[in-house]
Amino acid sequence: MPMDQAWLLIAVPAVTFVLVALLNPVLPRRGDLIVVLALASVVLMGLGIIADFTGYFRGGLFTPEGANVFGFDWINIGQGLFVIQFDTYVDGITVVMISVVSIVALMVAVYSMSYMHGEPRYGWYFALLSLFATAMLALVLSGNLLLLYFAWEGVGLASFLLIGFYWERQSAAEAAKKAFITTRIGDVGLLIGIVLLWRQAGTFNIQEIINFAEAGGFSNTYLTVAMLFLFAGAVGKSAQFPLHVWLPDAMEGPTPVSALIHAATMVVAGVYLVARMMPVFDLVPVARDYVLYTGLVTAVMAATQGLVTSDIKRVLAFSTVSQLGFMFVALGLGNVTAAMFHLFTHAFFKALLFLGSGSVIHATHHQEVDQLGGLRHKMPITTATFIIGSMALAGVIPLAGFWSKDEILHAAMTDGPLPVYLLLAGSAVLTAIYTTRLVLLTFFGEPKDHHAYEHAHESPALITGPLVILATLATVSGFVVFSSVGRMLGFPGGIGEVVFTHEPHAFVFDIVFAGTAVASALAGIGIGIAYWKGDAMRAVRARQWAPELHALLVNRYYLDDLYQAVIDRVVLGLGNVVALFDKRVVNESGVDGGAQTVSWFGMRLKFLQTGRIPNYALAMAVGVVVLAVMALQSA
Amino acid sequence: MTETDGYILIALFALPLGVALLLMLLPSRERSALMAITGLSSLVLFGLSVYIFARYDYTSTEQFQGVVAWTWLENVGFLGERGIQFKVGLDGIGSAMVLLTGIVILAGTWVSWKIQRRTKDFFILLYVLVGGVYGTFVMLDMFFFFLMYETSLLPMYLLIAVWGSTRKQYGAMKLMMMLLAASILIFTGIFAIFTEAGVGTFDMEVLYAAEYSTTMQKIFFPMIALGCGTLGGMFPFHSWSPDGHAAAPTAVSMLHAGVLMKVGAFGIIRLGIQVLPEGAVYWGPALITVGIVAALYGAISALQQTDMKLMSGFSSVSHMGYVFVGLGTMNVIGMTGAVLQMFAHGIMTALFFLLIGGIYDQAHNRDITNFSGMAKQMPLWAIFFIIGSLASLGLPGLSGFIAELHIFVGAFRSYPVVGGLAILTAAITTTYLIRMGAQVFFGELSPRWTGLKELTWMERAGATVLVLSILALGLWPAPWIDRIATTLAQTIPGVSL
Secondary structure (H helix, E strand, O other): OOHHHOHHHHHHHHHHHHHHHHHOOOOHHHHHHHHHHHHHHHHHHHHHHHHHHHOHHHOOOOOOOOEEEEEEEEEEEOOOOEEEEEEEEEOHHHHHHHHHHHHHHHHHHHHHHHHOOOOOOHHHHHHHHHHHHHHHHHHHHEOEHHHHHHHHHHHHHHHHHHHHHHOOOHHHHHHHHHHHHHHHHHHHHHHHHHHHHHHHHOOOEHHHHHHHHHOOOOOHHHHHHHHHHHHHHHHHHOOOOOOOOHHHHHHHOOHHHHHHHHHHOHHHHHHHHHHHOHHHHOOOHHHHHHHHHHHHHHHHHHHHHHOOOOEHHHHHHHHHHHHHHHHHHHHHOOOHHHHHHHHHHHHHHHHHHHHHHHHHHHHHOOOEHHHOOOHHHOOHHHHHHHHHHHHHHHOOOOOHHHHHHHHHHHHHHHHOOHHHHHHHHHHHHHHHHHHHHHHHHHHOOOOOOHHHHHHOOOOOHHHHHHHHHHHHHHHHHHHHHOHHHHHHHOOOOOHHHOOOOOOOOOOOOOHHHHHHHHHHHHHHHHHHHHHHOOOHHHHHHHHHHOHHHHHHHHOHHHHHHHHHHHHHHHHHHHHHHHHHHHHHHHHHHHHHHHHHHHHHHHHHHHHHOOOOHHHHHHHHHHHHHHHHHHHHHHO | OOHHHHHHHHHHHHHHHHHHHHHHHOOOOOHHHHHHHHHHHHHHHHHHHHHHHHHOOOOOOOOOEEEEEEEEEOOOOOOOOOOEEEEEEEOHHHHHHHHHHHHHHHHHHHHHOOOOOOHHHHHHHHHHHHHHHHHHHHEOEHHHHHHHHHHHHOHHHHHHHHHOOOOHHHHHHHHHHHHHHHHHHHHHHHHHHHHHHOOOOOEHHHHHHOOOOHHHHHHHHHHHHHHHHHHOOOOOOOOHHHHHHHHOOHHHHHHHHHHHHHHHHHHHHHHHHOOOHHHHHHHHHHHHHHHHHHHHHHHHHHHOOOEHHHHHHHHHHHHHHHHHHHHHHOEHHHHHHHHHHHHHHHHHHHHHHHHHHHHHHHHOOOEHHHOOOHHHHOHHHHHHHHHHHHHHOOOOOOHHHHHHHHHHHHHHHHOHHHHHHHHHHHHHHHHHHHHHHHHHOOOOOOHHHOOOOOOOHHHHHHHHHHHHHHHHHHHOOHHHHHHHHHHHHHHOOOOEO
16 A cells, blocks of 8 residues: 555544444444454555555665655645644654554454453443544654644543543542643643744644754754653653653553553654654754653653552553653664664563453453462463563563663663663663562462452453464564564665664674673563562562562652642642632622722712702802812912 | 625524514413524524625635625714714624524524523523624624624623522622623723724724824723723633623523623724724733733632532633733734634533533532532533533644634744743643543442433534534634634734734
8 A cells, every 4th residue: 555545544443433433332243343344454554554665565675765745734824824734754663653553453452352342331442442543543644743733632532531431430530530631731841842843943744843953943942942842742641750650540441451552552652752853852962861861760760660569550551651761761862763663562562461461350350469379270371471471571582572672771881871771771670570570470379369260261262362463473573673584574674774764773783782681681580580489478578678668669759649739739729729819809809899889989979969958059159169269260 | 705695694683683572572371482483593593604604705805795784874963974884794703703603592592492481581682682792793883883792791681680590690780780881991992993083984994994093092902902801701800700600591601601702802803903903912912911811810710619600610711811812912823713712612611501501400509529420320411521621621623722722823923931821721721621520420420410311302402513513613624714814814904924
């Protein structure tokens, strides 16, 4: 399929959404098959676009240039003064995103046919999946920042509705609210950034803005400010410090949704945005450094929180936050390829882990690791795929996560200051530790809740099928880094030379470096095994070993409490003060006061109207005297 | 637009006034006849409004179209040639406002059939109000403009005082006193324009072409802006609005916040900016300041309101603040945004009041903290309300975003800090609307409300019309923008692109 028909990728799920949202009560099976078919067609069309991009059908004539495909003017004021176009843009970054979004979305939809079976609002759920796919594909295909913002808010809406899918539960309602408001704060920054860029460049088109910036159209300070605002949007959406607090709570949503939106696709939108704007970030080192340190702080912080969390999904959520931090570190170092590569592999293995945890929850109705254990006997496929995903996450060679994380660590080693590398490598070890802990407590050791264990069983094929496919991808997707694999797929040079044509990045395999990385991953796994051995009592002991530290981590560094306090005391307090001001000062003193003043004078003055002739005669006489005096003076 | 369309413009206000007359002759017990007459006329008005909007030709160089005029008084007293004329005509801004009125009255009529007490009298006053509103949007003579303006205000007093709720006497009196006091400013402004132009006519087209001294413009623009701005809910003269809305019956709140407040903003454009552009440029920064303060002030005040109607009222103050910011920018993008916001806010606030009425009429309660889990009991109500909230907080694809985007961009061109604050306001709006939504719709259904029924069919129909309008403007705004932007660029001297 030619690239200029990329808009179909947006249109097909959009039509599906409208159809299923309105008609799901009357559609067969509430329309789930329609959504699955639509997403399958998106996968096929996406493959067609990728093939066209890499020149697969043109005899491998690969020209890795992006193509801006003209759409139409959505708004046009003053013949080009203020124009918003809806257009699509396809380049290497887009291609990576399309493959991730379409494949994971299809897997999740298939999985959901079994996982969500019998849920109320089943059709609505599938409608929301296609709404999300529409917005997410529009986001990655957009050629201009305004359409991107449009889609950005669209995925936020879908996320809000899906986190709050079980809205009868108070916790889900709270989580949806928190997610929407927190990301919206970031979005304020994003919109300010977009308008600031427009103000000077006069266009929303991303490539034109990049050209304008590279031609020196912005002053350095102005551009730094604009890019920092823009980055605020990424911080919110990709759950980076200090706006990361919503993502762990977002696990209130159905598990397949966590896999799709809160692990593989929507949360990487921020990474995508920064990667897309990297030529501009390159011009403002201060903003780029800010990206780097935001990523670093988040990576370390979230990894430590992953160590103590007992909810299986929340462990994975903290892991996602941490891995997103890794990607931002790569971006902060200017290494788009490493970031996009990690995004690519992470999407598969993290979606796998989430879907695997969903399979566990489906079977046991528990999601606290304190209550699981020993499931490997009951759920062999889930266990095997989950272990593959975990090892990919921990970075064990030759699984996908190893190659991409290695790229990031290598970039940190060569391009960044040493502390960055050390902290990042440290959190990579922590990753291996908490992943091991999760696997051991869930699948090994003795079952802690025997009742749940007795009833546990392997999930049906609609669930294990996607798990197997994703496990395969989590194993092999890292190999695209090799140029021979790239050549086979139609693009020579491996992923390094496709993604970011500004700086083609040849893959280097440093045996010593890779050895260190693998050794530290294995060390982490070793520590995990040695410490937990599938024994939940150890977790209790950890609590006793350093209660303050444990409390700090379990309470998420008290950031959520701090924010809550700020909202309750400061924001709502201000609301009370202003509302009181409006009531007392503006209304009662100003408006009613004005009326009362008039009425007071009226009450007093009415007594002048006595109805007695002598009073009036007296007043007239006084008047005559005054007039006479005035006349005499002027004369 | 042709001259024939001009007669349709006349029909737009003659029809509702005629319906009001007809209803006076109708016996009160003829309820079905009443519904037939009002239902039919609301449909006709809606159809005519859509037709007029579609017929307005924005590619033409003539900005006032469908002009029809008869001289009423000339060469008498201080009046010269064409002294006072009965003159109608439409520009692009007016066409958008006519469409808005058509949509809101359609929905407003349907939901008012629920009223049981003195239904006939209610509709008489409602249709007088609607006639006045239409008249204000199409009149091209300042005398008749003012006449129509007042016609649209006066029925409000009775509508609130007789059919309202809570502190209805207080709300009605306060609203009336503040708006009539403001009218004095407008009246003074109109006469100053008349005198300064010195041609003895109230014809707006003549007055637009006349010259005014800079000093005069600087003195009288703020009078017009304050006078009309009070009706537009301009801070700090907004306090009639939340109380008035809280007291008013559903359809009156809808028309009031949906259309009448826009008459105020429209007056600023018609009598102020288009006639006295230099004054508008001079006072632009002040207008922006007032607007952004109102936007923030209204939003922050709304954070802690527990009465749904009061929250919606403060939200209106906040959203109308955006309108003043847009108007104050004095560039086409920002001002287009202001008019779009008038339209967008009109629709969504009408939707809010319709929905709040839908619950209050059954529950006799609209305290946010008293509800939870209502999405279970009244799913349609919840869906409509959430769509309205999303439009209000500026979600792309819905009407609010497109208006606010233009205002942000327009503000950013001249005053980046104001633009930033305006965007920040959108985040506060998100906070209060989502907090309210999560409280009222989500969570477990409180057993107290298991007896509540879903919206009536009439309410559903009205809400659907409003939601479709929200989607239309949000997804395909070009028809509105083309009309508004060309008119602004061509009729306001000194406006920058």
